[in-house]
Amino acid sequence: MRVWGGFLLWLAAVWLLLRRITHRKRWERPPVWELGTLVLLAVLPYGCLVTWRFFQSPKARLTAMAVWAAAGALLAAWLCRRYLLWRRESRRKDERMENLRGFPAMERALDFCRAHHMLPPPGGVMLCAVSGGRDSMALLHFLKTVSLREGFALHAAHYNHHLRPTANRDENLVRQYCRQREIPLTCGGGDVAAWARKQGASLEDAARTLRYRFLEETADAVGAERIATAHHVQDNAETVLLHLLRGSGLRGLGGIPPVRGRIVRPFLETDRRDIDAYVAREEIPYTEDETNADTTYTRNRLRWEILPLLEEASPGCTGRIAAAAGLLREEEAHLTAECKALLPSETGDVIRLPATLLGQQDAAMRRRLVREGARRLGGELTAQQTQAVLELGSGGSLDLPGGLQAFRQSHRLTLRRLPPPPEPLVLRRGEQTWNGGVVRVEETVQWEHLPPGCALAAEKVSGPLTIAPWDGTGRLTVENGSRTVKRLFADRKIPAHRRGEHPALYDGAGRLLAVLGVAADWEFRPRPGERAMTVVWEREERSHELL
Numbered sequence: 001m002r003v004w005g006g007f008l009l010w011l012a013a014v015w016l017l018l019r020r021i022t023h024r025k026r027w028e029r030p031p032v033w034e035l036g037t038l039v040l041l042a043v044l045p046y047g048c049l050v051t052w053r054f055f056q057s058p059k060a061r062l063t064a065m066a067v068w069a070a071a072g073a074l075l076a077a078w079l080c081r082r083y084l085l086w087r088r089e090s091r092r093k094d095e096r097m098e099n100l101r102g103f104p105a106m107e108r109a110l111d112f113c114r115a116h117h118m119l120p121p122p123g124g125v126m127l128c129a130v131s132g133g134r135d136s137m138a139l140l141h142f143l144k145t146v147s148l149r150e151g152f153a154l155h156a157a158h159y160n161h162h163l164r165p166t167a168n169r170d171e172n173l174v175r176q177y178c179r180q181r182e183i184p185l186t187c188g189g190g191d192v193a194a195w196a197r198k199q200g201a202s203l204e205d206a207a208r209t210l211r212y213r214f215l216e217e218t219a220d221a222v223g224a225e226r227i228a229t230a231h232h233v234q235d236n237a238e239t240v241l242l243h244l245l246r247g248s249g250l251r252g253l254g255g256i257p258p259v260r261g262r263i264v265r266p267f268l269e270t271d272r273r274d275i276d277a278y279v280a281r282e283e284i285p286y287t288e289d290e291t292n293a294d295t296t297y298t299r300n301r302l303r304w305e306i307l308p309l310l311e312e313a314s315p316g317c318t319g320r321i322a323a324a325a326g327l328l329r330e331e332e333a334h335l336t337a338e339c340k341a342l343l344p345s346e347t348g349d350v351i352r353l354p355a356t357l358l359g360q361q362d363a364a365m366r367r368r369l370v371r372e373g374a375r376r377l378g379g380e381l382t383a384q385q386t387q388a389v390l391e392l393g394s395g396g397s398l399d400l401p402g403g404l405q406a407f408r409q410s411h412r413l414t415l416r417r418l419p420p421p422p423e424p425l426v427l428r429r430g431e432q433t434w435n436g437g438v439v440r441v442e443e444t445v446q447w448e449h450l451p452p453g454c455a456l457a458a459e460k461v462s463g464p465l466t467i468a469p470w471d472g473t474g475r476l477t478v479e480n481g482s483r484t485v486k487r488l489f490a491d492r493k494i495p496a497h498r499r500g501e502h503p504a505l506y507d508g509a510g511r512l513l514a515v516l517g518v519a520a521d522w523e524f525r526p527r528p529g530e531r532a533m534t535v536v537w538e539r540e541e542r543s544h545e546l547l
Helices: 002-021 031-054 058-101 104-115 134-150 167-180 192-199 203-222 233-245 272-282 298-313 317-342 355-360 363-376 383-390 485-491 496-501
Strands: 125-129 153-160 185-189 226-228 350-354 397-400 404-408 412-417 430-434 437-444 455-457 466-468 475-478 481-484 504-506 512-515 532-539
Touching: 104 134, 104 272, 125 134, 125 203, 134 153, 134 167, 134 272, 153 167, 153 203, 167 185, 185 203, 192 203, 203 226, 233 298, 233 317, 298 317, 317 363, 350 355, 350 363, 355 363, 355 412, 363 383, 363 412, 383 397, 383 412, 475 485, 475 512, 481 485, 485 512
Parallel strands: 125 153, 125 226, 153 185
Antiparallel strands: 350 412, 397 404, 404 412, 430 437, 437 532, 455 532, 466 504, 475 481, 504 512
């Protein structure tokens, strides 16, 4: 029993050793060396004793002992090699950290990362966005050095926009650099120009959208807690000036935040000149993007023409602009927290702002309440849209981007997220479902009891009828002339926020025939006693929830 117990103990020790050896995390101390030494000193001698007692003949014992001695010698040699490799790596790490300590700008960047909790925990993963340019290559080199000391894994990501003939050159440089330094790399790409045409966006916006989408997907695939980009002080100052020229508010003048979600910017307080010096001293390879010198782009003109003039007039202004942006971000965060404390703690698709609450606040806080309420519903309002919402009179309504709607009543302002509009439906006789309700289509002579717009002269309707949401336009002929549908809604005193509850009917040619519950075109309205085609839409009533 002791023999078998010792044998099982030996097997467990070997399993633990192999499991530890195959673990890929980097550590400050060499656990493989320590555990291997323990095995050599304790487990292998005990295994030899077990073998001696297990075999009875002298020849078998000598053979088994020789095998054990050979295995022990091979294991000892392998462990010594591992230990020597660990020592060499430790010396290289110390040398790199000494180089980092000898460069004050990079020391400050490391302190900046720690102050804003940018670095992943030991054993975590940092994804570095690398374009092949000077700034991103410097960031990759910097993070590689830091990762050795902090114990996290570094993964690189490169997105090829295919906008320049030299785009493949940039990708090849990144691939070669990462291969030489054993940095895992994920490359992606797409037809940015085609996507921009399809979406009606600028090339710059399309490239940014697709690049960040790729980075997020790659981070999910590799399990990265952080995504690092190489924005620096000059980038931040340029962003502040661009937002100022566009008439941005306090949020835009805050510039680029150090951390947004899992996006981090370790070089955000590092000057471009310090990055250039770091690249030159460490001999980091990089490529130049030819479009960076094209001053037809507003940002490039600011970089190469406007900012140098500002620096000439007021030396050091770039850093002061970036520092002012940091202060404005803090002010914005404080005011946003105050605003959120005032907002009602309701959830769902509706936010109600009492008139008494709005009346107690100044203009700045009223704007914030509206913007933050829209943001909570998933929308983002401009300054003009926010002001238009605040200027709504009682009973007024306004459709907003992102599928939002605002309407004003005497006692409150309501923001709500509208459900997506239903697809038009070609009607047939009988019952059919549409937009969460039932549509009934019949031919009858008893139609006088129905609401206006629900009955059409059967012999005058050509082709199939289509029911669809009213698009906010169109005119209908009535007894005393032609009226816009908006005017007919107003005549019937239907508030603006309830007009979406009245779908429209169109003929096969797309002509507006009627709006249910409002009116039908005089030409298609049936006369008393005539046979009519009736359309009745019944759905669950939810509109009372907004009152």
